[in-house]
Amino acid sequence: MRTDAPVSIVPREAQPYQGRRAGLVSRSIAGVIDGVVVVAVLLGGYLSVNGLRFLINPRGFQFSEASPVPGVTTGLLILVVYLAVAWSATGRTYGCHVMGLRVVSGRGGLLRPHVALLRAVFCALFPLGLLLCAGGRQHNSVQDLVLRTSVIYDWRPRATTMRS
Template sequence: MTDHDLSHIPREARAFQGRPAGIVSRLIANTVDAAVVGGILLASYLGVNGLLFFLDPRSFHFREPIPLLTLTSAFVVAGLYLGISWALVARTYGCHVMGLRVVGRRGHRLRVVVALARAVFCVVFPIGLFWCVINPRSRSVQDIVLRTAVVYDWMPHPTQPGATVSD
């Protein structure tokens, strides 16, 4: 009996291991990640107001969110969340849910600089994701520019050097 016989991954899905992820999987993962970032922002807002209540409960009232500060915070939190996740474990929570992994040229985890650059690129230019619909290798603009790829990877170990990203 091999490891594949005991796998929780359906036999039909095993053939996709290491292949480029499509737009639907990536959009679902990005939606989950947006919800995570929204949760972080909401928790931060409630935490700040909780601290203000703790410091002066008699004159406490919920502070109105400042639009520019909120937008800036959302960009910073999203960029750090994506970049750190890709650099440390090669996947965000959304990628984990969808069985995706972000890899570099030779199928390895991204270097910190590349992961952060990709995160900034994704936050500033999210529409670049839709390029993967017409790209034959399902690569977004960010993937093409930074030589990265998003692949199906359900295994708990990092992607092996078999999945390479061609230029």
């Protein structure tokens, strides 16, 4: 027997949450996943630079010393670029994708690039602002309140809203 009913891409169990604001646990897990992505990129860059140094001078090769201050600064820069590009392009990072989240503007659309960049800098420099979303019904972090953004549950593969 054939039915012509449309098939939803949102899992049945998730449908009641589609479009609702995400809480602390979902957002924190997505943040940890994104942190792992940034550390992997940073480690890959370190290994690539040392691999290039080895190719240039194999006999005198020694691994370069990984200093904490440049390493943290580079990691924060990678994090800001990663978050800003992902949020302005699709509204989600890899961590958001895994957790079924999307960062949206106050009107529900994709973030403008400058807003995404400001939010990324804010999140990188003040990650404790996320804790505010544990209280209250709106689940807004400090970043959300200041920049008028929201993090919602959205399992759709692409944002169907307009850039606002």
